[in-house]
Amino acid sequence: MRLWLTITFLVVVLVGGLIVVLTSMTTSTTIALGTAASGSCRPLEQPSDSTGPVAAAHLTEEQRGNAALIIQVGQQLSVPVYGHQIAVATAMQESRLRNLEYGDRDSLGLFQQRPSMGWGTREQILDPRYASTKFYIRLLEVPGWQQMPLWEAAQSVQRSAFPYAYQQWAQLAAELVQQHGGAVTCVAPGGPEVEQAIRFATEQLGKPYQWGATGPDAYDCSGLMLRAWESAGVTLNRTSREQWHNGDPAPVAQAARGDLLFWSYDGTTAGIHHVAMYLGDGTIIEAQQTGVPVHIRPVRLAPAENELMPQSIRVRAPLHTRD
Incomplete structure (x- = not known):
């Protein structure tokens, strides 16, 4: 929409x-x-010692x-x-x-x-x-x-x-x-939208990777994130590089369930080439590359594995109107 x-x-x-x-x-x-x-x-x-x-x-x-x-x-x-x-x-x-x-x-x-x-x-x-x-x-x-x-x-x-x-x-x-008359309604961390996005993503396990695909039969990395969050009533940007802007950065070592993790060739947002969803307990779900179906795998956050960006993105996108 x-x-x-x-x-x-x-x-x-x-x-x-x-x-x-x-x-x-x-x-x-x-x-x-x-x-x-x-x-x-x-x-x-x-942090716990912050006045917040x-x-x-x-x-x-x-x-x-x-x-x-x-x-x-x-x-x-x-x-x-x-x-x-x-x-x-x-x-x-x-x-x-x-x-x-x-x-x-x-x-x-x-x-x-x-x-x-x-x-x-x-x-x-x-x-x-x-x-x-x-x-x-x-x-x-x-x-x-x-x-x-x-x-x-x-x-x-x-x-x-x-x-x-x-x-x-x-x-x-x-x-x-x-x-003063304005309003923005956003998805909350840990809320039902997060769990619905994860539920949708895990239901796609085993489906093939296809560059540019957004489902329902195949996905690329950002296409899987797009459709997972769409199922929860949230519209993300289309590409992995653009999805970096769909939330707030937090230290990747403190990644929470549902956060988006990003990989970059050079450690900058311009070099982002892959995105996955963090499931908690040191695991992610992703559509990684040609020949590798949608799968869950371990991820190393601290120290971060090769090319992993130092921040995760906690989705803060507003909910869109659902029919």
Whole structure:
């Protein structure tokens, strides 16, 4: 199931002396329901000694007010709801949703933007409306941001030394966006969707590998993952390289049942050539190569076996409407 989205808008915003004009920007794109384009609701699991994400109800009045302003600016700029979630999570990581007058080197404000890096003057950056507008403008300039996991989209704007840290605030940001009129409903780890995807995959045991096949009589690696999750009401991207973007990264040594594992020729996402599903207890199910049917085999996570990516992907794709 695919949804055609056409976005056309003309926005003029006056913020802190800056006139921002987004003129007649029209995008026509096809989004597979269930990709990261619809949002990534759940945070990465935190270590046991971490303070972890907080609930929206525990925020101060200042924090809630700043979150509301960020979302309001996104609405005024006609930014898709997922962009609001990215912006709120980013500000939570950078400043804990406080308009700070200090930071690393010359970083300031909600998003810790730097005058020396072209974000504006000190006075402009300390205007929350200006800072939010600048963040959204930079986000909209990132090619394919709607298909990225939250942490990756935020990192494309912020260039942090700790890119995965943004993801821990995804759930909080989703709650705040939902309170202001947005909504994203995602598959939960360990839930019935995970077990249904595994059930479907294991029912395909013994079927032949065929490059480009998506069933029902034969599969390639990503085709098997595609159909397994589709049976649970979740649409993944088509190829193994694209499926990397259908969830949140976690250390592969901590892989959970249902996570996607990836193999890469050079350790980068561009080099990904294979995907499999982790079943737990050091085993995976995969459609590996020509002449080898769908099978279950042991996998070494720590240290990782040859070409295995250091992160697994925990599927966080939204559920699509089922008839």
